[in-house]
Amino acid sequence: MIGFGLRLTVAGGREAIARLVLIATAVALGTVLLLSIVAAVNAVDRQNERGAWLLTSGQRTTDDPLQWLVREDFYDGRTIARVDVAAVGPDAPVPPGVDRLPGPGEYYASPALRELLADTPREQLGARYPGRDVGTIGDAALRDPEALVILVGSAPDQMPASAPRIARFNTEVPALQTAAMRLILGVVGAGLLFPVLIFVATATRLSAARREQRFAAMRLVGATPRQVSTIATVESAVAAALGTALGFVAFVGVRRPLAEVSFTGAPFHAEDVVVHWPGMLLVALGIPLAAAVAARITLRRVRTSPLGIARRATPRPPRAYRLIPLVAGIVELAWFVGRRPESTNGQTAAYLTGMLLIMVGLVIAGPWLTMLGSRVLAARSSRPATLIAARRLADDPKAAFRAVSGLILALFVASTAIGVITTIVANQGSDRAGAAASMMVMSFDDREPKVLMPTAVDGAVERSGLRSVDGVQAVTLVRSDPYQPRTGGSRYGPYSGLVLCSDLARTPERGSCAPGAEVASVWPSILSGQVDEDEESSGGAKQFDAAGRRIWPTARISTEELLAKVHVGWILVDTDGAPATLEHARTLLETTFPGYPVPPGTDNDYNASFNDSLVIWQRLAQIVIVGSLPIAGCSLAVSVVGGLMERKRPFSLLRLSGVPLRTLRRVVTLESAVPLLTVAAVAIGTGFLAAHLFLRAQLDYSLRAPGMAYYVFVLVGIATSLGVLASTLPLLRRITGPETARHE
Incomplete structure (x- = not known):
């Protein structure tokens, strides 16, 4: 039977060869992607190991x-x-x-x-x-x-x-650092692998009806279920093995370009992008085995009832219980709102499990949702094409949904990722312009006895020439009592900062002094120029001048006592925001006041790590979107072409009976467009709901509406899918000629 299966694999004419090539191509694509994900995880581990010494x-x-x-x-x-x-x-x-x-x-x-x-x-x-x-x-x-x-x-x-x-x-990588990136790459890998697995399954089922009829005929002439399963397994295993080998060869070619992809915000060393032997063996053996198992599952109806296959018995309609995994995933995420696990491993298990449940749930619930859409279509049908399409969808909603399932998962992953990123940026992202980019701050710590004491900062600033640098608009020294809590009072007043009014006059946007005052008491929010909530509740500056700027209270201290007794807490350098000005000022501050653990910087500098993490998340979301959309488009094209090839005789009979070709094209379009639009709406809504539940549980944020780029992405994705569908319609004319209607 194995030899007979090999003969059928390659000796079945052009159709068999085309099926073999297509399945091998799909498996090769899945193999390359799987190897790339494993290599990326290994590269992240190696990247962390190279930087572990800095964490000593x-x-x-x-x-x-x-x-x-x-x-x-x-x-x-x-x-x-x-x-x-x-x-x-x-x-x-x-x-x-x-x-x-x-x-x-x-x-x-x-x-x-x-x-x-x-x-x-x-x-x-x-x-x-x-x-x-x-x-x-x-x-x-x-x-x-x-x-x-x-x-x-x-x-x-x-x-x-x-x-x-x-x-x-140190040579060991902190477990938290590794677990976090592995979690992110795991979600990315799942978002990419699901469309690939669907593509492989779709390609494997190409001409499934013809194969089922052939195997059913073998059953009717005496072949046992075991023999039929062996033949089918050999066919799928040969194609999968060929595709796996091609995938390994292709991975060698993409390995170096893969190192340039900034999964973690920076490229990898090329030698770190490797797949170790255990991973290679798992991929090399697992993919052909999975294809063989899928072939046996696909032919379960042949083993049960060959006559049913010959007569094309209508499969049972999907039931509402298919919604259970989808609902379970949503409920699981909702449960952790207000109950966030304390450990990183607990959070990983909670959120990743919920997301995977929802992704699996969308695939399982898709046929039931498609059937629901077909009933709505049938209730509103007024033309023959609409009625035929609705009847076809109701007859086999699984096949109809299978064509668009890859795109549905891409829409869910993109909606979730963009919803989370948009909300985090809105709540935590720093303003890349204005004071966040143009004002440099240097903080002092008077616990460092071996460096220049802050009481001598005035003279050091003058000697450094900082005020004479082109682009530096003002230098303000904010003094702070080191024994005074920032939110408490002291003998100088109820505020934590003291500023000479002569310095404050150079930066009117930070506020001004009362008439006749020499020293002002200021709140630390002077660093950002924004009124702090604590400042309002603690009796901060509530007086404003005619231009709407704050008037700071007068401090009960003289200029002489201030300069002699109070340490400098911060130096504020207002600049024009030009990079050359900022870096020149930073260099002067670092060389004038060496040894301080916190370097001078802008708000954007101090938020650089967080901003980089946002860039990483955005880049990973883009990788998922860019990687999954073409795969989903290929899956849709293969599924539609396969469906047309399996139904070319019924379509040919319809044409002979007088049905116009445009009506058949409308039927094919509706059969793909209805499940696409129906389940796409559910996937987008579910993606936003999952993002909202995650944000509420992890960060206590509410979802913010994404920007216009997201809606453009959705429209482009759906339009591309419809374009792929339209590109297959000319095939109808060639495969529905009179010669196709004859009995074989």
Whole structure:
């Protein structure tokens, strides 16, 4: 039977060869995608391992031989990892990527940072790192090829007191960091794999009716159910094995371009995008096995009733119980509103399970929803084409929904992802313009005794030449009592900040002083220029001038006492927002006040990590959308063509009886358009509901309406699907000629 099955696979004429090629192509596409997802997960793990050394923690009071300090620095929206090291013992550990520790006045830089230093004026970046460049940091210490990392050598007495000591560098990745990205990639993988699996299943069922009739004829002449199942399994396994082999070959070609895809906000090292042997064996054996199992399931009606197949018995209509998984997924997400799990693993299990339940539920409930749409269509039918299409949909809603199921899942995933991202950006995203991008802030910590004390900041600012930099509009010093809580009172007044009125006069948009005042009491919201809710409830500045600007209360302290006794908490530098101005000002601040753990930056700089995460989520959503739409379109085209080939004799008889060709085309269009529009509306609504429930449970946000780009995407997706459908209609003329109506 195996040999006979192999013969039927390749010796069944052009139809058999076309079916073999199409199934192999579908399986190859699924194999490439599955291998890519596995390789991406491995690359993320390796990426985290390369950056694990930067997460090393130590103690301040031990005798470990290396003192080090990791700080963030910024340049034009990019984050620079600055690592200061000083050997305090003979056995000081050496970081990965270099062969020795840099000495005082030396530094190593990553390739991307060395290129940036060479292309940038020194006063904007290079002056922050005085000393001699002694080499390049190797890939072993860089999370990605574009990482900006600098390893600066120092003497022990030059290191801040807060710098810890270590005996070795960390090599383990925090479980939270790995689990979070694996969760995101898992959702992306599911969003991509579902349309591919549907495409493979659709291609496998191509000419299913003809195959079922052939196998039913074998049953009627004496073939046993086991023999028929063996033949069908061989047919599917051969095509799947061929497609799997082609998929492995294709993966070799896409492996390097895959490394350039920024799944985590940065490209991978090419050598990290690999699939290990266990994963290869799982894919190589699992896909053909799954295809064989699918073939056996497909032919269960042949094994049960060959006469029913010969007579084309109408399958049972779908029941309402198909809605159970969909409802269960929604209920599961709703349950966790107000009951968010505390652990990351608990949140992963809760939300991912709910999303997968909904995705599976949409596929299972699709035929029932299609049948519902067919009944509505039949109730409103007034033309023969509408009535025929409604009757056909009601006869086999599973086949009708199968054609559009890939696009439905793409719409659900896109609606959920865009709904979540839009809401998070609306609630947490920083304004990329205005004060968030043009005002630089440097915060001081008076617990650092080895750096310049904040009481001497005034003179240091004057000597730095900060106020004379082109594009710097004002420099404001905000003083803060280090023993005063920010929301409590003190002998200077009920506010946490003190500003000279002469400084405040240079920035009228931040408010002004009362007439005759020398020192104003201000709230920390002066940093953002926005009135804080705590400020209003605590009696903040409620007086406004004619231009609507705040008038800050007068502080009960003189200018002399302020300059002599009160530490500077912040330096506010108002600029024109030009990158050159911002970086020049940042460099002057860092070189004038070295050693502080928090670098000077704008609000956008400090939110860079969060903004990058938003970009990652948006990019992953785009990957799902761009990847799933073409697959869904191919699935729709294959399904429609397969349906036409299986029904070419009935269509030919209709044409011979006088039915116009345009009526048949209208029937085919309605058969695909009705389930597409019906279930698409359910998928979009379910996607928004799932996004809302997730946001309420995880962040206590309410869903915000997405922007116009989302609606354009939906319209383009549906229009593309209808275009694919229209492209198959010319086939009707060729396959419904008089010669097709004859008995075989």
